Amino acid sequence: MKKYVHILALLGAALTLTACGNLKNSDLANNAKTSSNSKAKTYQTTDTGRNGYTVLLKDGHYITSPISGLTATDNDNSVDTRELERGLVQISKDVYSTNSNVFQEGQYISAAMANDWLGRKSKANPLGLNPEEGTKKNYNPYYLEEILEQDYLAGSGSNYHINGMSIGLAMNSVDYYQKTKDGAEYQDTISRSEQKAAGQKAAEQIIARLRQRKALKNVPITVGLFSKSAKDSLVGGTYFLSGTAAANSSKITKWKSISAQTEVLPTVGNKKAINSSDASSFNSFKASIQDYFPNISGVTATLRYENGKLSQENISITTQFYGYEQVQSFTRLVLSTAKKYLPDNVPVEIKIGSVNDIQALVAKETADSSYQVHIYGGE
Template sequence: MKKRIIAFLVILLLVLSACSPQFTDEEDQVIDHSLEEVAPETAIIPHHSLEEDNYRVLIDSNLSQARGVITNQISNRLDIDELEEGLQRHSKSAFDPSNHFFQEGQYITRNVLFDWLERSDSTEEDSKGLNPEIGDEGSVEEEEKKNPKYLSHILEQNYLTKRDEEAVELAGISLGIAMKSVYRFQTEIGGPYYYEDISHEEMMNEAESIVAEVIQRVRQIEGLENVPILIAIYREAPQNSLVPGNFVAKTMIAGDKASVDKWETIEEEYVLFPSSYAESTYPDISANIVDFEADISTYFPNYVSVIGKGFYQDGELRKLTIEIPVSFYGKAELVGFTQYAYGLILSGFQNHYDMEVKITSGSGTKQEALIFREAGEDEGFVHIYR
């Protein structure tokens, strides 16, 4: 069938901000009056993208057809953010941000998605569940552990390109397949929680089987019969983790295909500093943060602690984020502390990765200052909130 075609009205979006992001200009779309088979839809297409390699997001009344499902299925807010942002990041390899627009998923509906996330049930003729069926050979606890719910969520993102000067059309979709690393369950309402660890190998075996079925179902959805599909598998962190999980594999399904040819391994991870894992795996950065914390404590002994989060790709640190919760008793005190921390950043950390420092107060609930240094730069940016 023909690709879904959407027409958009020219609306100039003025972006007002107190900060100074870098903007990239693009052309606006105009309404297509020639379409007869569908009524034209209107949307705001921002005239600027916040960064050169970011997608411009269509702003219209067509919110995600599965809006809100993700918060019911994934309990760790960090995982929710990384699943959404990371899927966009990996989509750039298939859908170039310079000529593609982003739109929330419009094809997999809320009800359909909930059906897919259930357990399969051989007693129901129309069972659509993609998680394993639960057995009755042992106790409830034993059966839950033998047949954990591996699949948490399927995130859909749509990518569109210009059809002509007057309209855009769907160019492809991305699907993020969120898989559990730990299965948390109860055997009775109000009873204790049980936890079952899921190995990487076991998770991948289940994910590949789930993806094969998802592709077949997606190809039966009107409008998705012959569009390219990027699929990325995401391994969630444990529920109370202070850092998110990570994408582990991805594949591209051509528009005329309905199966996976091969998987590409993704080498990414988020690392918590300080931690025993960070100390043994990334000793240099761990030592930098220990020294940084020691210097902070000599200046301001009543700070809480330094908490760091590193994002690694292919074993290389790409971004280091540090949060410093401190109680301040005046603006001068905040300014002096921020200046001191900025000097420590420039002298104590290498500049081959992005670095962001958030200075907070009120048990970390209020951000007081921001320090940011882009990879490759000798100087950074400092902002103190008023």
């Protein structure tokens, strides 16, 4: 297995969970008991963002998951990472209230467990959730590529306890393999029906195994099935199915379809945009800033749609200038142009940067918030 470090994705997930990074001591810090044999831990939480989860910290530290970045193969596509995390948080909001639960990255599935589960099933690894390889003529693909765990805790004072868990299962849409060592690479396209069948089977097995843990016997466990994009795709994957096993149950009795799409603008070739009006707005924005500042290498946008409606627009602008006043002036132009052309009813994030680093960020985190501007190394 290979473990990837996704720093930008982690930052993106943090923005999703909370709009503010300020810490405040909870009652846990005052109520923590001490003993002669161990040092008492103190707990803090981040301030709650608008419609987001408060994040539980221990001794002032953000607790990361031991399985973050573990994958079954080297077929990983980094554009999937942020959406895998963000999408699972959004699914969880329908199950675990942001008012009565705090967020913590998963702590129950260990790296050793995840490595076994992501492997192929065999005599040596009976816990593998991917099928045996098969033969050269009848090759079985890797269906399950990655497992993500998120924990939702409830309580007060020193009595926070696990109240629910969400599991994201990233299912390959394309499996890449070699028939001989160092040989040619082949591709096996995996249909949505195959993803669904393999994902639901893996979900039930994982839930049954988690129920063996005493702390997890009586909590809901939510599972989201995520379709990974091809490794050369510029568009990230999306969740397509979710369901919850009630407390004391290892079965998900009802699965809910999720309608989500992503696209990159400008489109390539003759491909039509999902929404011509959104594409037209972006093109007007792009043309306006390129006319004003010709030294721009590229302007691209990633749009996310949920149930046919635009829910997020992220724009990346690559510049060829580095002067302080140039960056200041250009950022002000981007802000005014965004207000003029981009939709005002969805979150928007605009990153301005050179090839080597980010120079400025213009963003509004929610549909009804105002744009915020930060110039790196500036005012």
